[in-house]
Amino acid sequence: MASSPEQTTHDDPPPGDGAPPRRRPGGRTGRVREQVLAAVQAELAERGYDALTVDGVAARAGVHRATVYRRWRDVGGLLADVFAAASDDDWQPADTGTVQGDLTALNEESQTALTAQPPLVSALIAASFRSDEAARGVRELWEDRYTRCEVIVTRGVERGEIPPGTDARRLLVAATAPVYHQLVLLGTPPDPDLPGQAARTAVLAASAGAFATG
Amino acid sequence: MASSPEQTTHDDPPPGDGAPPRRRPGGRTGRVREQVLAAVQAELAERGYDALTVDGVAARAGVHRATVYRRWRDVGGLLADVFAAASDDDWQPADTGTVQGDLTALNEESQTALTAQPPLVSALIAASFRSDEAARGVRELWEDRYTRCEVIVTRGVERGEIPPGTDARRLLVAATAPVYHQLVLLGTPPDPDLPGQAARTAVLAASAGAFATG
Numbered sequence: 052m053a054s055s056p057e058q059t060t061h062d063d064p065p066p067g068d069g070a071p072p073r074r075r076p077g078g079r080t081g082r083v084r085e086q087v088l089a090a091v092q093a094e095l096a097e098r099g100y101d102a103l104t105v106d107g108v109a110a111r112a113g114v115h116r117a118t119v120y121r122r123w124r125d126v127g128g129l130l131a132d133v134f135a136a137a138s139d140d141d142w143q144p145a146d147t148g149t150v151q152g153d154l155t156a157l158n159e160e161s162q163t164a165l166t167a168q169p170p171l172v173s174a175l176i177a178a179s180f181r182s183d184e185a186a187r188g189v190r191e192l193w194e195d196r197y198t199r200c201e202v203i204v205t206r207g208v209e210r211g212e213i214p215p216g217t218d219a220r221r222l223l224v225a226a227t228a229p230v231y232h233q234l235v236l237l238g239t240p241p242d243p244d245l246p247g248q249a250a251r252t253a254v255l256a257a258s259a260g261a262f263a264t265g
Numbered sequence: 266m267a268s269s270p271e272q273t274t275h276d277d278p279p280p281g282d283g284a285p286p287r288r289r290p291g292g293r294t295g296r297v298r299e300q301v302l303a304a305v306q307a308e309l310a311e312r313g314y315d316a317l318t319v320d321g322v323a324a325r326a327g328v329h330r331a332t333v334y335r336r337w338r339d340v341g342g343l344l345a346d347v348f349a350a351a352s353d354d355d356w357q358p359a360d361t362g363t364v365q366g367d368l369t370a371l372n373e374e375s376q377t378a379l380t381a382q383p384p385l386v387s388a389l390i391a392a393s394f395r396s397d398e399a400a401r402g403v404r405e406l407w408e409d410r411y412t413r414c415e416v417i418v419t420r421g422v423e424r425g426e427i428p429p430g431t432d433a434r435r436l437l438v439a440a441t442a443p444v445y446h447q448l449v450l451l452g453t454p455p456d457p458d459l460p461g462q463a464a465r466t467a468v469l470a471a472s473a474g475a476f477a478t479g
Contacts, residue, residue, distance in 0.1 A: 176450065180391040190452045225466055228446035229438050236390065236445055237438075238404045248475075252439055255473040261466040 086112040087119060088136050091129045096169035100178045105129070127184035133175070134188025138195040143202075150207035151247075151254045154226040157200065158246030161227065165234045166241045176235060197223055213257040221262045226253035300326040301333060302350050305343045310383035314392045319343070341398035347389070348402025352409040357416075364421035365461075365468045368440045371414065372460030375441065379448045380455045390449060411437055427471040435476045440467035 090112035094103050103126050109116040123129045145156035164172040179189040197220060204219035213222075229249040233239045256262070304326035308317050317340050323330040337343045359370035378386040393403040411434060418433035427436075443463040447453045470476070 177394040180394050186452060189450075193451050221462065221466075224443050224446060224451075225439070225463070228442035231450055232438060232442035232445055236403075236449065237407050238400060248435065249439070252435075252470045252475040255475045256466045256470040259469040259473055261462075261469045 083112075083114055083118065084132070084136070087114055087123070087129070088133050090114075091133050092171055093169075095174045095178065096171040099174060100181050103129075103178075127182045130175075130178055130182055130185035131188045134185070134192045138192055142196075142199065144200050146206070149210075150203060150212050150257075151250050153203040153206075154223075154250035154253060155247045157203070158227060158230045158249055161230050162234065162241055162246055165231070173235070207254075207257075213254065214260060214263065216264045217257050218262040218264045222253055222257050225256060225262070226250050297326075297328055297332065298346070298350070301328055301337070301343070302347050304328075305347050306385055307383075309388045309392065310385040313388060314395050317343075317392075341396045344389075344392055344396055344399040345402045348399070348406045351406055356410075356413065358414050360420070363424075364417060364426050364471075365464050367417040367420075368437075368464035368467060369461045371417070372441060372444045372463055375444050376448065376455055376460055379445070387449070421471075427468065428474060428477065430478050431471050432476040432478045436467055436471050439470060439476070440464050 087108060090108045091103070094107055094111060105119050105123070105125060106116055108129060109119040112119070119129075123132060144153055147153050147156055175185070175189065178185040180186070200223050201219040204213065204217055204222055207213045208215050208217060226249055229252075230245055233245060234241060301322060304322045305317070308321055308325060319333050319337070319339060320330055322343060323333040326333070333343075337346060358367055361367050361370055389399070389403065392399040394400070414437050415433040418427065418431055418436055421427045422429050422431060440463055443466075444459055447459060448455060
């Protein structure tokens with residue numbers, strides 16, 4: 052696993068030189084991490100997993116390769132840290148006033164990300180089929196995102212739009228799965244109606260009690 | 266693309282020996298294709314895409330490597346032909362008497378395939394992120410399977426279970442996407458309730474008019 056930059060504040064001395072690690076201000080460590088993770092994402096999006104190397108990332112980031120090897124060890128460690136950093140934000144789902152509006156906005160965000168050029172999100176998903184560390188990272192990021200989205204369902208129940216006792220996770224998976232299924236697995240071109248249709252389908256099913264718990 | 270074995274009935278003479286291709290009975294050509302495609306699937310399921318080579322497939326199949334190179338050219342050609350062969354069957358969705366029963370059976374079949382050991386279906390999906398020919402192949406197989414499943418919706422409309430004018434493809438994607446989403450993308454363990462829940466959700470949404478055309 053990638054070591055956390057908060058715990059690893061030494062930098063740049065080659066391993067084995069006998070000197071104690073020099074302490075650097077946290078700001079520099081944070082900047083190095085930002086540069087390196089940005090380079091991982093750029094390399095992955097532009098060149099794909101097969102071309103991703105620690106040396107290539109270090110060169111693109113302008114960071115000494117020994118630093119990257121020491122802190123992230125290998126491509127798996129770099130990918131794991133990209134996913135960890137992605138969860139370390141203040142993202143929240145849109146609050147549009149209706150469950151269907153919130154789910155549509157969520158699906159539109161996903162569809163935009165999945166069809167962006169260069170294809171960073173698609174490349175990260177593809178990488179999760181190659182690297183166990185990337186697979187763990189992507190699962191933890193999904194878990195984080197679905198947990199943050201539960202508020203969509205809570206608000207909908209409070210407003211009386213959907214029944215109390217609706218299982219939030221099942222509703223969220225039903226609402227979002229078709230977008231990923233079509234774009235990632237079926238490889239169909241993006242359909243501007245799909246985000247809204249999948250959201251409306253999930254709300255209709257929820258109203259009919261499809262996600263009742265217990 | 267892989268040449269069709271129906272069109273390529275010559276076998277084994279090394280290319281460039283000046284002799285016209287010897288004609289062999291179709292039975293032998295068919296057997297060679299079966300052996301080679303079974304070897305592709307076994308290699309992929311047991312060792313993964315990275316270990317898949319034309320030489321390894323030829324050795325496992327007990328077929329001369331020149332034959333495999335000539336007929337399938339490379340790993341992409343082999344994978345494309347695995348998908349083509351998979352469509353060349355008489356698979357039909359179960360006819361259980363209800364839409365919900367048919368969709369549940371379909372999802373259970375998918376969940377079983379996605380969790381089988383060795384993980385052939387998962388390996389084929391993973392390969393579709395690596396090879397353009399595998400990606401095309403998997404898309405054509407999805408298209409074939411969804412087309413064959415449209416009869417589930419037709420029967421349901423005839424029985425009065427779901428409204429006339431229900432868009433079959435949208436209903437089928439809504440019913441099946443959660444199983445693939447959970448198992449392939451989210452990496453959650455198989456849930457014995459999921460196939461039936463996803464089927465019931467789609468039927469409830471269809472009854473509420475979620476997939477109305479026009």
